[in-house]
Amino acid sequence: MGDKTMTLSQSNSARRSSFGRLELVNLSKSFTDSCFPAIDNINLTCEAGEFVVVVGPSGCGKSTLLNIAAGLLAPSSGEVRLDGVRITAPGPSRTIVFQEHGLFPWLTAYQNVELGLKLKGISKSERQDRVQAALKMVHLTSAGEKLIHQLSGGMRQRISIARALVMDPPVLLMDEPFSALDAHTRTLLHAELQDIWCRTKKTVLFITHSVGEAVRLADRVIILASQPGRIRREVRVPIAHPRDFDSPDISEVVGVIRREIEEEVNRVNAQMAQDASAA
Numbered sequence: 001m002g003d004k005t006m007t008l009s010q011s012n013s014a015r016r017s018s019f020g021r022l023e024l025v026n027l028s029k030s031f032t033d034s035c036f037p038a039i040d041n042i043n044l045t046c047e048a049g050e051f052v053v054v055v056g057p058s059g060c061g062k063s064t065l066l067n068i069a070a071g072l073l074a075p076s077s078g079e080v081r082l083d084g085v086r087i088t089a090p091g092p093s094r095t096i097v098f099q100e101h102g103l104f105p106w107l108t109a110y111q112n113v114e115l116g117l118k119l120k121g122i123s124k125s126e127r128q129d130r131v132q133a134a135l136k137m138v139h140l141t142s143a144g145e146k147l148i149h150q151l152s153g154g155m156r157q158r159i160s161i162a163r164a165l166v167m168d169p170p171v172l173l174m175d176e177p178f179s180a181l182d183a184h185t186r187t188l189l190h191a192e193l194q195d196i197w198c199r200t201k202k203t204v205l206f207i208t209h210s211v212g213e214a215v216r217l218a219d220r221v222i223i224l225a226s227q228p229g230r231i232r233r234e235v236r237v238p239i240a241h242p243r244d245f246d247s248p249d250i251s252e253v254v255g256v257i258r259r260e261i262e263e264e265v266n267r268v269n270a271q272m273a274q275d276a277s278a279a
């Protein structure tokens with residue numbers, strides 16, 4: 001088993017230096033029924049193996065940005081490139097983990113993780129090895145035969161992470177994957193995700209509205225402004241991994257980002273009040 005986990009990590013570290021550079025170039029997206037673009041001219045490059053977290057208030061365009069990066073949504077202008085190649089559709093190189101885990105309730109945990117490999121035509125013996133390795137990464141080797149309703153919220157979310165990891169993508173996209181969980185489970189999963197990332201060094205683009213979560217995990221935090229969604233500020237988190245989540249260094253960076261977001265929320269509220277009085 002240990003060897004199988006190593007297979008997954010080693011294949012990643014072999015590609016770490018050269019694969020997984022995700023570029024979002026001049027991205028804008030307007031929905032027809034809105035007066036502001038959801039996102040406006042966003043430029044963001046996630047280097048191979050980098051953990052980038054995007055934070056911002058609700059409605060500022062975070063999910064729109066991630067869905068475009070996944071190829072699930074077409075931008076109004078601009079483009080997404082993975083290792084220099086333009087992306088226009090979803091693909092196994094960028095698996096996505098959503099807040100709603102989206103697991104199939106009629107399949108076991110094991111079968112949920114296995115499904116993507118089956119659809120890809122991977123042989124049964126390779127599937128077995130890869131599913132076991134992915135379940136081991138999320139510490140759920142003993143839960144494979146359980147149906148989804150028999151799992152806790154935290155376990156379900158770990159299965160959905162295993163389902164993404166099993167495809168061995170260079171890039172992992174995560175849209176508020178832990179926001180429906182209680183604080184204790186969330187902290188456990190932060191530690192697990194940090195551990196998985198330290199071992200595999202995948203490129204991660206992670207969305208959250210939680211500043212604490214962002215600073216625990218990120219190499220770099222991107223703060224979005226809203227209406228329209230633009231990059232307001234970028235903050236590097238110069239703390240080595242694995243991190244002690246209780247460290248005062250983390251609290252300090254959290255304070256900086258919280259103040260920035262508060263200013264952003266105040267700016268938007270003032271703008272809305274001004275628009276309302278002008279109307």
Ligand SMILES: Nc1ncnc2c1ncn2[C@@H]1O[C@H](COP(=O)(O)OP(=O)(O)O)[C@@H](O)[C@H]1O
Pocket residue numbers: 031032033034038056057058059060061062063064065
């Ligand atoms: N499919 C859609 N159709 C119309 N408007 C949308 C759609 N998806 C998102 N929006 C709008 O785009 C803006 C950004 O939404 P979203 O990316 O979901 O924000 P966040 O994830 O930061 O909460 C919001 O104003 C939202 O109402």
Ligand SMILES: [Mg+2]
Pocket residue numbers: 062063064
């Ligand atoms: Mg969202």
